[in-house]
Amino acid sequence: MPGKPFKYCARRSNLGRMDLLHAIEVFIAIAERGNLTRAAEALSQSLPSVVRTLAALENHLGVRLFNRTTRRVIITEEGLAYRDHAMAIRMAIAESEQAMSRAQAEPTGSLTLTASVSFGELHVAPLVASYLKLHPRVDMQLLLLDRVVNLIEEGVDLAVRIAPLIDSSLVARHITDVRQVVAASPSLLAAQGTPDNPRDLAGRCCIFFGGFGDAAVWDFVVNGRPMRVKVGGRMTCNTVGANLASCIAGQGFGRFLHYQVQEAFERGQLVPVLQDHEPPTRPLSLVYPRNRHGLPRMSTMVEHLYSGLRERLGYPRNGRHQPSCVAKVS
Numbered sequence: 001m002p003g004k005p006f007k008y009c010a011r012r013s014n015l016g017r018m019d020l021l022h023a024i025e026v027f028i029a030i031a032e033r034g035n036l037t038r039a040a041e042a043l044s045q046s047l048p049s050v051v052r053t054l055a056a057l058e059n060h061l062g063v064r065l066f067n068r069t070t071r072r073v074i075i076t077e078e079g080l081a082y083r084d085h086a087m088a089i090r091m092a093i094a095e096s097e098q099a100m101s102r103a104q105a106e107p108t109g110s111l112t113l114t115a116s117v118s119f120g121e122l123h124v125a126p127l128v129a130s131y132l133k134l135h136p137r138v139d140m141q142l143l144l145l146d147r148v149v150n151l152i153e154e155g156v157d158l159a160v161r162i163a164p165l166i167d168s169s170l171v172a173r174h175i176t177d178v179r180q181v182v183a184a185s186p187s188l189l190a191a192q193g194t195p196d197n198p199r200d201l202a203g204r205c206c207i208f209f210g211g212f213g214d215a216a217v218w219d220f221v222v223n224g225r226p227m228r229v230k231v232g233g234r235m236t237c238n239t240v241g242a243n244l245a246s247c248i249a250g251q252g253f254g255r256f257l258h259y260q261v262q263e264a265f266e267r268g269q270l271v272p273v274l275q276d277h278e279p280p281t282r283p284l285s286l287v288y289p290r291n292r293h294g295l296p297r298m299s300t301m302v303e304h305l306y307s308g309l310r311e312r313l314g315y316p317r318n319g320r321h322q323p324s325c326v327a328k329v330s
Contacts, residue, residue: 020057020060021093023053023054023056024090026039026053027054027065027082027083028090034074035073036051036054106296107135108297109295110141111140111158111297112156113141113159114149114158115143115144116145116146116160116162117145118239118241120142120160121144123312125142130304138297157292158292158302158305164282164283169289169290173287173302175284175306175309175310176310176314177281177283179278180281180282182201182218182254183254183256183271185247186268188252194273195274197277198229202230203232204232205251206254207233207243207251207252208233209243209255221280235251240256240260244264248269286302
């Protein structure tokens with residue numbers, strides 16, 4: 001039976017806010033078990049500690065909550081009334097903690113993501129769209145730029161990078177490796193023949209693209225050793241799309257990352273050449289500041305991009321999972 005309405009005037013005591021919550025738990029344990037010793041055992045506390053806490057709570061409230069005998073404790077009318085309040089307080093705290101846990105688990109807020117223009121349009125943008133469908137409380141800003149963004153200075157949360165990384169405080173999660181290929185149209189190969197050695201390109205017409213450093217110097221590997229070949233040509237393009245279109249039109253040999261020309265290969269518009277002399281692959285990584293990964297919106301986005309990009313690009317047969325590592329990004 002519930003007790004009469006509980007009224008008290010809190011006295012000045014040394015019982016702080018956190019101590020009061022602990023004292024309430026001690027009080028409930030005693031009320032449920034009717035025994036100080038069993039309450040102490042349930043709380044994994046010493047009997048003297050439980051007795052002191054109960055006395056402090058009674059002093060704080062200015063009422064007696066239990067009548068004590070040598071063998072048991074009997075809850076008073078004031079104790080019965082206070083038990084109802086104490087149980088309500090404990091339930092409210094539990095519900096509040098559960099609500100906070102749900103809020104922390106559900107991704108919310110905004111994210112800024114950057115990637116190169118062509119890779120971003122082809123692969124990142126579709127994954128951003130599918131992520132936003134899964135998490136309606138997240139807002140996304142996608143910056144597609146053909147330059148290296150300073151994440152810290154420019155306030156960007158996450159970057160998709162296709163480039164070697166050097167040590168720093170940023171975290172890089174390796175996804176896969178991207179091949180660098182040289183391609184030409186079937187009509188161009190029919191007219192000029194297929195080159196067997198990278199040096200053969202020195203006398204062929206090539207299309208320059210400024211996205212790879214020195215546009216006129218192409219890297220290869222011959223007999224296990226790096227080789228740099230200076231190529232010539234009459235056309236320079238400043239975007240991947242224009243470079244690709246010119247190459248398909250037969251204007252010259254083009255240098256690409258494999259994902260950029262995969263569709264053209266499948267359609268027969270372009271043919272890969274000098275495959276035995278491809279330079280080292282470029283790592284594809286997700287890069288972000290260390291202190292951002294604990295946010296639900298960041299961790300879920302990293303996992304979504306990681307699995308999505310691996311599926312879209314194809315995981316290499318001899319590839320192995322590489323965990324997140326600390327890496328510096330130039």
